[in-house]
Amino acid sequence: PVWLWGRNAEVMAGMQIERSCPRLPGATLAPALTCSSDINDLPAEGPVLLAVPMQTLRAVTTSFAAQLAHRTLVLCCKGIELSTGLRPSQVLAQTLPDARIAVLTGPSFAADIARGLPTALTLACADEGEAKRLQQQLIAPHLRLYRSTDVTGAELGGALKNVMAIACGAAIGAGLGDSARAALMTRGYAEMSRMAAALGARPETLAGLSGFGDLALTCTSEGSRNFRLGLAIGRGEPFDPAVTVEGAATARATHALAQAEGWDLPITAVVAGLVDARLDVKTAMAQLLARPLKEETP
Template sequence: MGKLTILGGGRWGTALGLHLSKKGFEIIFFDRNSAVVESLRKGKDAYWGMEFAKNPRATNVLDEAIEFSDLIVIALPVQVIRGVLEKPNLRGKVVVSASKGLEVGTSKRVSQIVQELCRDCKTFVLSGPSFAEEVAKGLPCAVVLAGKDLDTLKELRGVFHSETFRVYLSEDTVGVELGGALKNVIAIACGISDGLGFGDNARASLITRGLAEIVRIGSSLGGKKETFYGLSGLGDLVLTSTSSKSRNRTFGFLLGQGLSVEEAEARIGQVVEGKETVKAVKKLTEELKIYAPISWAVYQVVVENIPPEQVARDLLLRPPQREFEYL
């Protein structure tokens, strides 16, 4: 696997490309943005001005990117993935999803979308607490790589793993994907709380009860409970819910400060995955009758445009619950 294709020249795709170029891989990027493609062709990323160790190729012709390598890394916004992958021939490819979220309408995980479009692909998932800028700079982080084919999984670990990018393995694709998707919704809730000035105690409570909610939803959908206490669950949840670098937390913070959804999105200027994922979560939890009060509260603010102050008050006035459901 000396060559690989990265679908998406955004911050995360670029960060992975910078990391992998240091390891000597030949890379081609696919992106629809001509300015991003041109910047990548010059050997520099479009976000931090960093140079690639090995100049990548870049194209806005999807077939060219797909034909370049048998290893495809997806770093696209979740809601566009189906549209991008519908037409190209992916038969026999190894596909690694590095995107976090659920598809609105179907509530499917990315690996499910890929398998639906290409049953002959080997599909894997990369997730965990990993801000793009820090990965691009080579700062230390740890992530999880999940999949069912153990031989290929171990081979892929060799592709991604380095001294500063530690890769742990898991067979729980469902849990790893759901942890990465669901934490974005809780991070929005934490941002709203911070924007309302509720303080550190409230944020800690939301993270803890949010994790319980993630476990409840994720295990109901087939993920292993222990996965949600690992890097792709708790690790990513803590990072995304507490840092000002987090798009989802920042989006929530701006909503808590009184901005509209449209104003908050415009201020951030990037895709906020949790904004869409919460729609899929609402649909799933209602269909499966899963108790998810924090996610529902985020849905009320983001989709139904109910004032954050009112939603927060309703959330706080709920009858007290048992901390652990088995008591």
């Protein structure tokens, strides 16, 4: 049995009766799923998956500290908190210090999972025993999970690939071509790896599903909201501000961290400029191409 909590009573009651979800058109909710807008309906035992946008994680976990403290919490959000520069697990360490924390991340569109399409993800938890338990609990016939103890690496891969997806969308939207996209993905991966290494992540985590895997998905598919925001920027079109696009705030947060720490993250810097409309794509491209020549190293 699985319980799904959401804050909107009308939407949750509708989902419970109609067995469908407005955000996943065409999907039928499994009989084992109960939808509720009362968080006290959650059973006392078992892991809780937190799937709210990154910039709301602190508010949600603070509001429901009584219900979430001391539990196993599986973070599904991908991003960095703009106001603090913290990763999701670092926010939880502040708001719910007694919780056991895991991270579920990697290349997966919710719509694909809902359709039962094959998907593989990273499940990261510092406690390997807990990771093994969660791995068994959360797999499904079409969903394969690989374990990792590198929470930092898993979180950074998931957060930073969204910034690169915006860059790639902008390049494609502006008609710069697939070769430009490949260059951005490759040098973007180098940038992700540099920053992750500086923050203590393991290189092999970045090379896995949570980093390289999700970068490949989000930089090449219009199923990605981050890629679509980039496309709109590149085409000079408006974009619906109500859509969750994690890479925008993450680009700002990461650029600020890079400036403070002296890290060289040129693609992140131009994406921060693009999302804040301080730069246009032509100027961004010119800035990247005019950088001093260097050896090809991460």
